[in-house]
Amino acid sequence: MRSAIETAPDPQILVRPASTCDLDTLLALEHHVFTHDRLSRRSLRNFLTSRHASLIVAEADGRIGGYALILFRPGSLIARLYSILVAPGIDRRGLGRRLLAAAEDAALARDCILMRLEVDERNTRALSLYRQAGYRQIGQQPGYYEDGGTALRLEKGLKPAVHTMPAAPPYFHQTSEFTCGPACVLMALAWAGHAVRMGAALEFKLWRQATTMFSGSGPGGCEPFGLAVTLTRHGLSTEIFVSHPGPYFLAGVRSEERRRVMRLTQDEFRREAAELHIPIHLTPLSESALMQSLQSDAAAIVLVSGYRMLPRKVPHWVFAYGRANSHVLVHDPDGGQAEDHAAGQSLAVPLQAFARWSRFGPDHLRAAILIRKGPSQ
Numbered sequence: 001m002r003s004a005i006e007t008a009p010d011p012q013i014l015v016r017p018a019s020t021c022d023l024d025t026l027l028a029l030e031h032h033v034f035t036h037d038r039l040s041r042r043s044l045r046n047f048l049t050s051r052h053a054s055l056i057v058a059e060a061d062g063r064i065g066g067y068a069l070i071l072f073r074p075g076s077l078i079a080r081l082y083s084i085l086v087a088p089g090i091d092r093r094g095l096g097r098r099l100l101a102a103a104e105d106a107a108l109a110r111d112c113i114l115m116r117l118e119v120d121e122r123n124t125r126a127l128s129l130y131r132q133a134g135y136r137q138i139g140q141q142p143g144y145y146e147d148g149g150t151a152l153r154l155e156k157g158l159k160p161a162v163h164t165m166p167a168a169p170p171y172f173h174q175t176s177e178f179t180c181g182p183a184c185v186l187m188a189l190a191w192a193g194h195a196v197r198m199g200a201a202l203e204f205k206l207w208r209q210a211t212t213m214f215s216g217s218g219p220g221g222c223e224p225f226g227l228a229v230t231l232t233r234h235g236l237s238t239e240i241f242v243s244h245p246g247p248y249f250l251a252g253v254r255s256e257e258r259r260r261v262m263r264l265t266q267d268e269f270r271r272e273a274a275e276l277h278i279p280i281h282l283t284p285l286s287e288s289a290l291m292q293s294l295q296s297d298a299a300a301i302v303l304v305s306g307y308r309m310l311p312r313k314v315p316h317w318v319f320a321y322g323r324a325n326s327h328v329l330v331h332d333p334d335g336g337q338a339e340d341h342a343a344g345q346s347l348a349v350p351l352q353a354f355a356r357w358s359r360f361g362p363d364h365l366r367a368a369i370l371i372r373k374g375p376s377q
Contacts (some may be wrong), residue, residue: 181222
């Protein structure tokens with residue numbers, strides 16, 4: 001993302017969607033502000049009319065002084081702030097801050113839960129604005145700009161404007177690509193008030209207790225019965241909701257031997273679940289039932305499609321711990337691979353977006369483990 005911005009409040013600023021009538025002004029701003037990586041007239045015109053873009057302008061005293069361009073990928077919950085610009089002649093008028101807030105509002109209106117962007121590491125003013133607004137670095141890309149400059153990749157979880165937001169429970173970032181399930185179990189134990197030493201040692205111990213899967217090239221993750229059995233054996237009350245009886249996740253495994261092992265292991269977890277008297281529902285946990293449960297001091301570990309976030313077509317588990325209005329509050333153990341994992345990755349996902357997110361594979365598998373504090377009765 002390119003950026004050239006100024007900050008500070010000013011009541012004489014109007015932020016509005018751009019129109020094709022603004023094209024000449026926007027192009028003139030591009031050439032006035034940027035010396036390289038400029039958008040062409042054709043690109044600007046395409047963005048103005050695209051269903052997958054939102055172009056917002058800011059007027060100061062009736063004159064366009066800046067814009068923000070946000071891109072949306074079909075099916076994704078992530079918006080990308082592609083470009084933000086404020087003319088140097090509009091010094092210290094707060095257009096950058098206003099445009100950034102408007103860009104986030106536009107992403108929220110599209111049910112996005114994350115905003116990502118790239119910024120030149122030399123642009124200290126833009127970096128200061130983003131960090132003050134809550135963005136954090138998740139990576140960098142040398143040679144990203146035409147002049148060879150390095151881009152820093154930043155990310156922010158978008159939160160709805162609500163009067164009350166429940167306090168988030170402890171967060172744990174998975175330490176491998178296949179331990180999202182055990183990371184969620186760790187968070188569930190901490191949420192329930194269990195004294196646990198959150199760390200990789202316990203994460204992998206839980207993985208050994210719960211896993212039934214293989215990946216194509218090495219260790220794999222967990223399916224719902226294994227997670228439920230592990231949670232129950234650690235003192236929590238669980239219920240399993242699945243859209244079909246399984247076995248699960250065999251489609252991506254080519255080796256017949258590995259498929260055989262997965263079937264056997266999953267069958268054993270089903271037997272253990274029956275022995276532990278874990279309620280099993282061969283029906284998805286509906287969005288309304290999830291919201292009611294979250295309202296009544298329950299939590300859930302929910303299967304989602306990694307494609308909408310990573311993007312990789314892999315099964316992924318997240319920990320849903322609360323609700324705020326029509327949003328599900330979620331800890332994502334993958335957390336964008338941020339430098340500061342302790343900051344966590346707490347997301348507020350609109351219910352309709354959560355319904356699209358919480359299914360996986362060609363058979364649209366839906367799976368969730370509903371969790372309550374205390375052992376099963």
